Amino acid sequence: MNDKKTIFISIVIPVYNSEKTIAKMVDQLVAELEPKYHLEIILVNDCSKDRSEEACIAIYEKYSKVVRFFSLAENVGEHNAVMAGLNQVRGDYAVIMDDDFQNPVSEAVRLIEAAVKNKFDVIYTYGEKSKRPLFRRLGSWFANQTAGIVLKKPADLYLSSFKIINRVTIDQIIKYKLPFTYIDGLILQTTGNIGKIRVQEHKRLTGRSGYSLKKLFSLWLNMVFHFSALPKMVIAARLLISPNKAKPFIIRKAYETVPDDQGHQK
Numbered sequence: 001m002n003d004k005k006t007i008f009i010s011i012v013i014p015v016y017n018s019e020k021t022i023a024k025m026v027d028q029l030v031a032e033l034e035p036k037y038h039l040e041i042i043l044v045n046d047c048s049k050d051r052s053e054e055a056c057i058a059i060y061e062k063y064s065k066v067v068r069f070f071s072l073a074e075n076v077g078e079h080n081a082v083m084a085g086l087n088q089v090r091g092d093y094a095v096i097m098d099d100d101f102q103n104p105v106s107e108a109v110r111l112i113e114a115a116v117k118n119k120f121d122v123i124y125t126y127g128e129k130s131k132r133p134l135f136r137r138l139g140s141w142f143a144n145q146t147a148g149i150v151l152k153k154p155a156d157l158y159l160s161s162f163k164i165i166n167r168v169t170i171d172q173i174i175k176y177k178l179p180f181t182y183i184d185g186l187i188l189q190t191t192g193n194i195g196k197i198r199v200q201e202h203k204r205l206t207g208r209s210g211y212s213l214k215k216l217f218s219l220w221l222n223m224v225f226h227f228s229a230l231p232k233m234v235i236a237a238r239l240l241i242s243p244n245k246a247k248p249f250i251i252r253k254a255y256e257t258v259p260d261d262q263g264h265q266k
Helices: 022-033 052-062 078-086 105-117 134-150 167-173 183-190 213-227 231-240
Strands: 008-015 038-045 067-072 093-096 122-126 163-166 194-198 251-255
Touching (some): 008 078, 038 052, 038 078, 078 167, 093 105, 105 163, 105 194, 163 167
Parallel strands (some): 008 093, 038 067, 122 194
Antiparallel strands (some): 122 163
C-alpha cells in the first residue's frame, strides 16, 4: 500500500485510574496519527476507581468518529481488558499501549511505521533502561525467564505490554474464550514471526502502577498453569487459583459510532 490513509490502525488502551492523563494522550494520538492513517482508538475502562469513565466519555464525545469506549462491569486485569479491546478491533493492525505516557506517542508512530514496512505478525518493544518501579522490573524479568522455559520464548525477546499485532494474528487470538487470558502466551502459541524495536520509555506522569506483587504473581501462575504444554499443570491451577479470580470480561457500557455498509462512520 502506497497511500498510508488506506491502512487502518487500531490503538487499544486498557484504562485504569488515568483520569488525569488519558485525554491528553488521546489528543496527541489523534494529532499524530489521524492525518496519516485510517484510525480508531479503543479505550477499555477496567472498572477504574477514579473518574476515568467520565473522562473517556468526554473523549468519545470530542472524537466520536475516531474513539470507541467500552466500560467493563468488573475489574478483570490488564490482559482481559486488552482482550476485550482486541475483540472490538476493526483495523489492519492493533497497537497495544498503556494509559500513562510511559509509552510516548512518538514511539507509537515509530512502531506503526515498522509494522507497515516489515512483514512481522507481531512487533514487541524494549527499552535500554526501564523507568518502571524496581518490583515491576523484577516481576517482568521473572515472567520473561519463565516464558522462555514454559512457552519456548526466544531468549532475546522481551514480552512488553507495548506492541503491535497484525490482523491475521488478532483473528487467531480472539478465538480464545477462557477466562485465564495471557495475551503474550496466545501470541507465542499463534506465531513465531515476531520482530522487536527499541523505544524510549518515560516515567508515569501521575499516579502509581496498577500492578502489585500479588498481581504479578497471579500473572506468573496463569502463564505456567494455563499456557504450559504440561496437562497436569491445568489441574494444579484449579487448586491454586481461586475460581472467583477467573473472571472473563463483560462490557457494561459501549460508546461508539457504528460504520455504515460502506465502512464510513455515521
